[in-house]
Amino acid sequence: MSSTAEGSARGRVDVEQVTFGYHRDAVVRDVSFRAPPGGFVGIIGPNGSGKSTVIKLISGLMAPWSGHIALDGTDVASLSRREIGRRVAVVPQETDMPFPFTVLEMVLFGRTPHLGGFAFEQERDLQVARSALERTGTLALADRPVTELSGGERQRVALARALAQEPAILLLDEPSAFLDIRHAVEMYDLLRALRDEGVTIVSTLHDLNLAALYCEHIVLLSEGTVYQQGAPSAVITYEHLTAVYETEIYVSMNEITNTLNVLPLDGRSRATLRSPASESSPSRET
Ligand SMILES: Nc1ncnc2c1ncn2[C@@H]1O[C@H](COP(=O)(O)OP(=O)(O)O)[C@@H](O)[C@H]1O
Ligand SMILES: [Mg+2]
Numbered sequence: 001m002s003s004t005a006e007g008s009a010r011g012r013v014d015v016e017q018v019t020f021g022y023h024r025d026a027v028v029r030d031v032s033f034r035a036p037p038g039g040f041v042g043i044i045g046p047n048g049s050g051k052s053t054v055i056k057l058i059s060g061l062m063a064p065w066s067g068h069i070a071l072d073g074t075d076v077a078s079l080s081r082r083e084i085g086r087r088v089a090v091v092p093q094e095t096d097m098p099f100p101f102t103v104l105e106m107v108l109f110g111r112t113p114h115l116g117g118f119a120f121e122q123e124r125d126l127q128v129a130r131s132a133l134e135r136t137g138t139l140a141l142a143d144r145p146v147t148e149l150s151g152g153e154r155q156r157v158a159l160a161r162a163l164a165q166e167p168a169i170l171l172l173d174e175p176s177a178f179l180d181i182r183h184a185v186e187m188y189d190l191l192r193a194l195r196d197e198g199v200t201i202v203s204t205l206h207d208l209n210l211a212a213l214y215c216e217h218i219v220l221l222s223e224g225t226v227y228q229q230g231a232p233s234a235v236i237t238y239e240h241l242t243a244v245y246e247t248e249i250y251v252s253m254n255e256i257t258n259t260l261n262v263l264p265l266d267g268r269s270r271a272t273l274r275s276p277a278s279e280s281s282p283s284r285e286t
Contacts, residue, residue, distance in 0.1 A: 010072050010087070011037040011168035011200035013058060018067035020057055026065065028053050029224045035202050035217070037168070040195045042211040042232075043204040045221030046245055051204035052093060054221070055173045058202065060084045071169065085113030089162035093173040093204075095154055100145035103157050107132055110164030125164075132163035135190060151178035159187065163194075170194065172203040176210065188214045208262040212236050220244060236260045248273060 013035040020028045028050040035041040043051045056062055058069055060076040069076045071087050079087075089110070097106065110132070111125040121129075133139040136156045141149065146157060155178050162170060170191070176184035188210055195201050205211045211218055211232065218235040220228045222244045228235045241249040241262065248265040265273070 011035075011039075011198065012070075012072050013041075013169060013200060013202060014068070014070040014073075015054070015058065016068045016070070018054075018057060018064040018069060020053060020062060020064045022053075027224050028057070028064075030067070031219075031221070031224070031226055032067075033217070033219045033226065033229055035169075035200050037200055038195055038198045040192065040201045040214060040216045041203070041219065042215030042217070043202070043219045043221060044206070044208060044211050044235075045227075048223075049221040049244075050224040051221060052173050053224075055090070055092075055171050055202070055204060059088055059090045059171055082113050085165065087167060088169045088171060089165040089167035091155070091158045091162050091170070091172040091175050093177065095158040097146040097149070097154060097157075100147045102143050103138060103146055103149070103160075104129060104133070104142040106146050106157055107138075107160045107164050110161040113165060128166060129160075129164045132160040135163060136160040137186065152180065152183055155179060156183070156187070159190075167199065169200045169202065172201070174204050174206055176205070176207060184210065208236060208241070212260040212262065213257055232260060236262060 015031060015033050018028060018031045019026050031050070031054060033041065043054060045051055057064055058076070060079065060081070063077050071079070071084070076084065107129045108121055108125060111121055111128065115121065115125070130139070133142055136159050138153065138156050138160050141153060141157065146154065149157065155175060159175065172191070176187055179187060184207070191201050191203070192214060215232055218229060218232050219226055220235050220240060227244050228240050236251060238249060238251045241251065248270045250263040250265055252261050254261045
């Protein structure tokens, strides 16, 4: 993709002391982190901790009550939707596709921010859309109505549409939620390849193993605030996860990937841990 090459110098995201709420109470408080161009940032945290809200704020859907969000140093609030659409593509948690457009038509919508006022798609737009279908393994679905897709297929089409936008920054909200283990890994392998091409990736993940495996920087949210952030090995620890998720979690090193593995402990194992007989806790490996 040509614009990702020029995108290697673009794609910086700065979130500075952002506070926001939907009603009277703030659900995101004083959140700060940054993604350098070509960075891979993961946002993790329990349900309701504010992950989706942070993604929506970066995409300019809502404006922070206080604090700033900048894309390449420009405040999102000062950019038009179209200007944002040329830099940022979003793969939302669930993609509503209520109209029976074909998959190809849906992916071509991703070109909208690049089209002139009344211009129709050109040959190059079709090429970009096709390449996006190929990379997401959805080319065979090109002529299918999107209304007939499975949740996992819809999610890959949503990623294809985002790629057709040729963004410098890709925001994803739990993109692998509907994917089986193979398609989840394929999606994150693709995201990593895009990162290598200079695209900045900011993704929320509920799968902590995928977060440990793919992200360079992890932001752990707890009740709307940043509990910890840093390298996966510094954030994904027994102490942090057990405190934030409020359940015992077993963290160990995977010798093949050299990244951390995270397992929840079932009630029976938690009871064993708590009994005075258990000397060394296996969950404290890291
Ligand atoms: N559209 C909305 N209107 C009102 N409250 C919302 C809305 N979306 C999310 N919230 C609330 O904001 C908080 C954070 O939600 P969210 O960002 O979706 O968390 P997460 O993605 O981590 O599960 C939750 O308490 C949630 O109920
Ligand atoms: Mg969410």
